[in-house]
Amino acid sequence: MTMKREDGLMASDNTDWPMLIGGRQTAALSGKTIDVINPATGNAFCTVPAADADDVDAAVAAAQKGFAVWGKMSPLERATILNKAADLLQARMPEFVAAEVRQTGRPVREMRAQLARTPEWYSYFAAVARTYESKVHPFGGAHINYGRRLPLGVVALVTPWNHPLLILTKKLAPALAAGNAVVVKPSEVAPVTPIMLGEVLAEAGLPDGVYNVVTGLGATAGAALTNHPGIAKIDLTGGTETGRHVAAIAGKRLIPFAGELGGKASVVVFEDVDIEQAAAATLFASFVAAGQTCVQGARLLVHESIHDAVLARLTERTNALRVGAPTDEATQMGPVISTQQLATVEKYVAIGKDEGARLVTGGERLGDAEREGGYFYAPTIFADVTNDMRIAQEEIFGPVVCVMKFKDEAEAVSLANGTAFGLAASVWSPNIAKAKRVAEGIEAGIVWINDHHRIDPSSPWGGFKDSGLGKENGIVCYEGYTRMQSIVVNTAEEPFDWFADDGKQKRYS
Numbered sequence: 001m002t003m004k005r006e007d008g009l010m011a012s013d014n015t016d017w018p019m020l021i022g023g024r025q026t027a028a029l030s031g032k033t034i035d036v037i038n039p040a041t042g043n044a045f046c047t048v049p050a051a052d053a054d055d056v057d058a059a060v061a062a063a064q065k066g067f068a069v070w071g072k073m074s075p076l077e078r079a080t081i082l083n084k085a086a087d088l089l090q091a092r093m094p095e096f097v098a099a100e101v102r103q104t105g106r107p108v109r110e111m112r113a114q115l116a117r118t119p120e121w122y123s124y125f126a127a128v129a130r131t132y133e134s135k136v137h138p139f140g141g142a143h144i145n146y147g148r149r150l151p152l153g154v155v156a157l158v159t160p161w162n163h164p165l166l167i168l169t170k171k172l173a174p175a176l177a178a179g180n181a182v183v184v185k186p187s188e189v190a191p192v193t194p195i196m197l198g199e200v201l202a203e204a205g206l207p208d209g210v211y212n213v214v215t216g217l218g219a220t221a222g223a224a225l226t227n228h229p230g231i232a233k234i235d236l237t238g239g240t241e242t243g244r245h246v247a248a249i250a251g252k253r254l255i256p257f258a259g260e261l262g263g264k265a266s267v268v269v270f271e272d273v274d275i276e277q278a279a280a281a282t283l284f285a286s287f288v289a290a291g292q293t294c295v296q297g298a299r300l301l302v303h304e305s306i307h308d309a310v311l312a313r314l315t316e317r318t319n320a321l322r323v324g325a326p327t328d329e330a331t332q333m334g335p336v337i338s339t340q341q342l343a344t345v346e347k348y349v350a351i352g353k354d355e356g357a358r359l360v361t362g363g364e365r366l367g368d369a370e371r372e373g374g375y376f377y378a379p380t381i382f383a384d385v386t387n388d389m390r391i392a393q394e395e396i397f398g399p400v401v402c403v404m405k406f407k408d409e410a411e412a413v414s415l416a417n418g419t420a421f422g423l424a425a426s427v428w429s430p431n432i433a434k435a436k437r438v439a440e441g442i443e444a445g446i447v448w449i450n451d452h453h454r455i456d457p458s459s460p461w462g463g464f465k466d467s468g469l470g471k472e473n474g475i476v477c478y479e480g481y482t483r484m485q486s487i488v489v490n491t492a493e494e495p496f497d498w499f500a501d502d503g504k505q506k507r508y509s
């Protein structure tokens with residue numbers, strides 16, 4: 001199957017994208033396909049195969065063959081290929097940015113900034129593979145005990161639509177560095193860049209079958225993959241309910257599960273923050289990615305003494321956001337991903353009004369001539385929100401935020417902890433001692449001080465509470481893609497005979 005290009009950009013025309021099994025581009029055995037929609041226009045721009053259980057069987061079998069080769073390669077050989085992949089991905093960045101903009105509707109300036117970082121994950125984990133040192137444990141006596149880190153085998157990576165390439169990369173780079181083969185099930189809504197990545201990896205020298213992509217619905221392809229007996233670990237990013245469901249499957253099979261799940265991050269703004277900075281911080285946390293990010297600052301907690309001033313300036317800045325075509329360099333916010341997501345946003349705005357929250361701005365779909373057909377929604381702010389309201393508690397995953405007041409540090413911490421989620425938060429104050437104290441009191445896996453939504457391949461990322469299990473990034477993530485074997489070597493020259501009546505002192509544990 002050839003891949004059609006338009007204006008030098010891949011994935012930019014009405015074309016059929018194959019999936020990737022055993023190094024071959026392939027259609028679904030059933031021949032069925034799924035339309036991929038451009039959320040900025042509401043039009044389908046390509047199709048992908050609708051895989052089901054037979055296709056998943058083929059992908060897992062191919063991955064097992066790939067693992068037989070890749071799992072035996074040395075860390076140096078693997079690192080060399082990953083470094084090459086980083087360079088090739090960098091060289092093809094404009095194509096990936098264009099495809100990501102088209103399938104997610106996120107503004108080009110946003111995707112360019114985000115994707116520019118992705119090659120770092122491959123080079124970082126190449127370095128980890130090269131430099132990882134096994135431990136020798138203090139076993140004592142005449143025994144030497146060392147730990148070996150072994151790859152797991154074939155790993156299932158199930159990914160969402162909001163950051164399709166970045167989230168896949170966060171899982172893939174450590175999984176490959178550690179010697180695993182993978183089968184990826186991307187979101188049916190944004191599967192194009194995960195398929196394109198296969199070309200980069202093949203050109204970098206990754207053996208056939210190590211990277212496989214099955215496209216299709218969560219309920220069919222996703223379910224077949226996560227239930228497959230050939231899978232040695234499941235790593236999923238998605239909603240909390242999907243995570244619970246898939247974690248239970250992993251639990252039954254006693255295989256490891258990592259889940260980066262839902263969030264409802266708080267942004268805590270103290271009274272000593274400059275109003276302009278507070279507005280810039282809350283604006284970014286609220287509306288980057290049209291609020292469709294797991295660490296969206298959906299709960300803006302502002303000290304009562306500056307609450308009105310911050311809300312007024314945030315509202316002015318929000319009203320000035322340029323919402324429009326994501327391909328336009330000037331656009332600051334694009335559409336939401338789908339009609340379902342639009343319906344969810346509309347539902348929660350209605351709930352917020354019913355609950356008695358004050359709609360300060362937004363609260364409506366945008367549909368003028370320029371935006372006709374796209375899933376655009378105005379950036380929306382609710383004030384006078386109380387923590388028990390559903391709009392303060394449930395993940396909306398769209399351009400809707402709640403503003404609440406607090407009077408002191410204790411109340412700020414208590415409000416920030418007053419949700420079932422625990423993925424991320426940010427604390428804003430020039431008083432670092434106070435900000436650190438508050439950050440350490442918040443039950444969230446990631447807390448930024450005087451910043452929001454910063455990431456690095458070395459920096460552990462993952463939630464507490466209903467936001468998930470396990471960590472992406474860093475050495476802790478690499479280790480999560482391995483199993484440890486403990487080798488205990490007895491170096492004593494004297495023979496050991498437990499049952500001999502020789503009067504010697506014996507020890508067996």
Ligand code: NDP
Binds near residue numbers: 158159160185188216
């Ligand atoms: P979903 O939970 O709907 O889907 C995530 C992935 O799981 C998709 O590939 C989906 O396939 C698949 N899936 C769905 N049902 C099943 C099933 N029964 N068995 C196996 N796979 C299944 O999430 P979204 O794609 O809507 O992404 C948004 C969610 O992701 C939000 O809750 C957000 O907070 C969370 N997220 C968390 C992050 C974190 O770092 N903690 C980062 C980014 C997002 P399909 O799409 O085809 O249905």
